[in-house]
Each structure stands twice: as C-alpha cells, then as structure tokens.
Amino acid sequence: MTGSPAPVLVLVPPRWIGGLGVMRSLGRLGVPVHGLAHRSTSIPNASRFCAGLVEAGEDGRPTGDPDRIVEQLLRGGERLGPGTILLAGTDEWATFIAANAGRLSPSFRFPHTPLPVVEALASKEGLARLAARQGMPTPRVAVPLDAADAARLAASMTYPVLVKPVRSRPDVTYKGIAHDAAGLLQHYAALAECSGEPNVLFQEYVPGRDQDVWIFNGYFDSSSSCLAAFTGVKIRQHPAHMGHCAMGELRQNPELIAQTVRFLGAIGYQGIVDIGFRFDARDGTYKVLDVNPRLGGAFRLFVDRHGLDVARALYLDLTGQAVPEVEVRDGRRWFREDSELIAFRHYRRSDGLRLAGWLGSYRGVQESSTFSLGDPLPFLMSMRLLASDTLRGRIARRPRSPKVKARPAEVPEVAVR
Numbered sequence: 001m002t003g004s005p006a007p008v009l010v011l012v013p014p015r016w017i018g019g020l021g022v023m024r025s026l027g028r029l030g031v032p033v034h035g036l037a038h039r040s041t042s043i044p045n046a047s048r049f050c051a052g053l054v055e056a057g058e059d060g061r062p063t064g065d066p067d068r069i070v071e072q073l074l075r076g077g078e079r080l081g082p083g084t085i086l087l088a089g090t091d092e093w094a095t096f097i098a099a100n101a102g103r104l105s106p107s108f109r110f111p112h113t114p115l116p117v118v119e120a121l122a123s124k125e126g127l128a129r130l131a132a133r134q135g136m137p138t139p140r141v142a143v144p145l146d147a148a149d150a151a152r153l154a155a156s157m158t159y160p161v162l163v164k165p166v167r168s169r170p171d172v173t174y175k176g177i178a179h180d181a182a183g184l185l186q187h188y189a190a191l192a193e194c195s196g197e198p199n200v201l202f203q204e205y206v207p208g209r210d211q212d213v214w215i216f217n218g219y220f221d222s223s224s225s226c227l228a229a230f231t232g233v234k235i236r237q238h239p240a241h242m243g244h245c246a247m248g249e250l251r252q253n254p255e256l257i258a259q260t261v262r263f264l265g266a267i268g269y270q271g272i273v274d275i276g277f278r279f280d281a282r283d284g285t286y287k288v289l290d291v292n293p294r295l296g297g298a299f300r301l302f303v304d305r306h307g308l309d310v311a312r313a314l315y316l317d318l319t320g321q322a323v324p325e326v327e328v329r330d331g332r333r334w335f336r337e338d339s340e341l342i343a344f345r346h347y348r349r350s351d352g353l354r355l356a357g358w359l360g361s362y363r364g365v366q367e368s369s370t371f372s373l374g375d376p377l378p379f380l381m382s383m384r385l386l387a388s389d390t391l392r393g394r395i396a397r398r399p400r401s402p403k404v405k406a407r408p409a410e411v412p413e414v415a416v417r
Contacts, residue, residue, distance in 0.1 A: 005031045006109070006319050007051070007080045009073075010295075011097075012036065012044060012089035013060030013170045015385065017336065017369045019044035019089050020378050021300040022311045027051070031315065034080060036060050041385060043370065046377040054080070061170060062096040070100050077107035085318055086110040087272075087295060087311070091122040091168050094271075094294040109318045111271030112222065113293060121269075121291040123167050124201050136263045137285040139204035139278075146197055150188040153202060154181035160205040162242065163187035165195050168292070175242055177205060206278045206287055210234050210241060214253060214286060216260045216275040217302040219313040219323070224268050226261045227323040228313035230302030235361060238339040240346040245298040246339035247361065250332040256286050263288075272310045274299065300367055301334035333362070336369040337379065338386040 008026060010033060012019035020043055023033040027049030035045045037053040038060050045053060054076035056062075057069050077084050086108045088094040097104060098115040105112075120126035124141060131138040142157070143166055144150035161184055163176045172195045178184035184202065191200045206212075213234040219227050235247040260275060274296025276289040295311065303309045305327045316323045347353035370379040 005029070006083045006085055007031070008033045008085045008087055008315065009054055009076060009080065010035055010087045010089055011093040014038040014040045014042035014045070016089055016170070016297060017043055018295045018297045018299060020047055020370065022087060022295065023047045023049040024372065024375060025300065025309055025311050026315055029312070041381060043378050043381055046381050048375050048377070061090070062092050066096070066100065069096070070103050073104060074107055082107070084108050085315065087314065089295045090170060091292060091294060094118055095122055111314070113270045114268060117267055117269060118293045121293045124164070124203070124290065125166050127288065127291050130267065131263070131288055134263050134266050136259070137280070137287045139206055139287050139289065141204070142202045143198055144188065144200060144202065147188070147192070150185060150200070154184045157181070157184065157202060158204070162203040162205045163191055164201050164203060165191065166199045166201045172199070175239060177242060206280045208278060208281060210237055212279040212281070213237070214256055214277040214279065215245065215248065215296070215298065215301070216256060216277065217273070217296055217299055217310050218260065218264070219272050219310045219317070220264055220269050221317050222270055224265045224270060226265070227317060228308060228310055228326050229257045229261060230326065230328065231256050232301055235333070236340065236343045236347060238343045240343060240350055244339065245301070245336070246343040247333065247335040248298055248301045249364065250301055250328060251330050252328050259286065269293070272314055298334060298336070300369070301332070303332065303367070304328050331364050332366050333364040334367050334369070335365060337371060338382055341386065
C-alpha cells in the first residue's frame, strides 16, 4: 500500500471478535482501525491494533434515535478524516448503514447494497422468500404470529424442528431443537420471552454431521462481482450441533462457490457476506440456512496463502487498489478459544469425544480468535469474561430456597459475530 492509509471504523458490540480480527488483519498492514466506545468490557478495543474509539449508538448497537446516531458517526468521520471506511459487523449495523446511506456516504466509504436486499437477507423469513425466487435451496420455514399460531403450526410440523430468531441480534442468542409439539411450544415460549413476538422462526431441521455445515465468506464489488470467495466446514459448534463455529477448516468447494456467486450477483449484493449452508444428503443439495450481510465472526478462518481475507479485499477495493486472485491451501484450521472449551464439555457428553481426539483435531490450526503473543490482552480478557460468566451461571443454578427451584441457567454464551 502506498501513501497514507485510509482509516477504518468497524462497528461491532463489545464481545464480538470479528472486530478484533479486522484490527489485527488491517492493523498489521499499517491501516488505522478504530472501534466503537463501549460501556461494558470490550474484547476488540483491548487490542494494541485498536487505533481509537468513536462514540455512536448504545454499547456497540445502533439503538436509539437514528438521527442522533448518524450525527455521532458523522462527527467521528470528521475526526478520522475524509474517506474513512465503515465496516459493519452485525446485521443491525448493516441495516442501519443501508437505511442511512445517503447521509453517511459524503463522509464514509462503504458498499451500497440496497436496503430491501439487506433487510431481506438479515431476516430468515425474508431470506427464504428471496432464495425461493432465485432457485436457491433452503429449508422450509414458518413464522408464528403469536402463541396461538405457534400451537396451530406445532400440530402440522415434521420433527425435529430448529427454533431460532427471525432476525439476529446481539442480545438474542437462543436456539433450540424440538422433537415434538410440546417441545416446540416450550422453545417458542422461551425465545418469545427474550426476543419478543413475532421474532421466532420454526425451521426444518436438515439431518447430518457438523462437517455437513458449510460456511461461505466472500466480498462483492460495486457491480456485484465476487472478488474473493472462500468456503469451509465446521468441525465443532457452540451450542453443539446447531451453533456458531467453534472450530472450522478452510476447504474450497467450487460447486458451492458458483451457486452462491450466482445467487448474490442476481440480487445485486455488494460488500462482505457470511453465509451458512447445510449439505442435505437426502437430495444432494446445499441448503442455505443464514445469510449475514456483513462481516462474520469466523472470517479469519478464510485466509489465502498471501494473507488475503474478506476485510482486506474490501479495503483494497474501496481504496482503488486491485484485489489479487484468491490462492487457497485447503486444511487451514481456526478456532475460538472460549467456545471450544465449552464445546469440548458438551461433545464429550453427547458424542463421547475424548481428550485425545479433541487435542488431535488441533493439527492444522494456524490461528485462533483472540490469542496472539504480540497482542495478548484480548485473549486474557476473553478468558476472564468466560470465567466470570461460568461463575455467574453456577450461582444461578443454586436453589434460592427449599421451596423454589432455581431456573436452569443457560450455557455460558460467547459473542461470535
């Protein structure tokens, strides 16, 4: 890179490690990467590659008055300098940028995907409709309007059924698998309580192994041409068998890449995208589960031989530099430390995973989410947060009185996106 590098402002909540990956990936090239100021403990902001902070939104989320948030971002952009690149790390921020593109574009550079496309992709219900129009295979879905509608649907569903939010939010991480109508309604009630109605989705469960879950990471330019495309498989997930990538392996899948590039090109997508697929052995298709119209938490799994990832591809393109052709060596592994510690316990119980087998899976690991000898604070902070979350969970499981049974605490959550 020549000249003074353009600054980057990455928009992520405090525990989302995608922001840390951007700071390290671009920071090592000399690019100043700034984060959002957070009230709570922030993993990415602890990095030595964090060039500074901008006040915008509420603890890393675009909640509150949109006009106020736009003004905060514009003030931040004025301080950072013209041509600052905005990089969304959550569906909420991607939607916010698309909705306010006209006001933000004089001060920032960012991909300009039309708002209806971003909104459709960020909603699993909208994705199902969009995928159907483009001939992209997808599991069957249903969105209950309320508890009565959920009961009606429960009587007609084919089980098992995956229960998840329609729209992903940092404060809603609930997922569950229902094996009968009673279980479906229990999961519905739990998710509706923490997420609100009608943000509950019933999705057909596609059978298979963790290794049948594929991830696509790519970058599409202003003409919706794909300049960088990667695929990989999940080795383990958190929660087990239905969650985010705790460990993954880079494995290029030309068929899946071609299918995805056609789909996103047809709908006019621009920017970074993170997509989850599951191979369905019943009909030999890759079914799209989720499309995240922004940076993914596991994007550093997808790095080519020369260090190119989707964040670097975006940066090069938006600063007028050529994006080199992707050159991948299959087998690169990446893992998230806190998720892996929890996943080992769960897979040991559910699948009989032994310590030797778990340790053996680390052959091929070239990077983890937070650990770095040259940038140690994010890892130490991540482990401290995991310890405190675990302790709080154990305290919550203790009965509060002989007559009242405590509500079971959820598994310690780790932010991923």
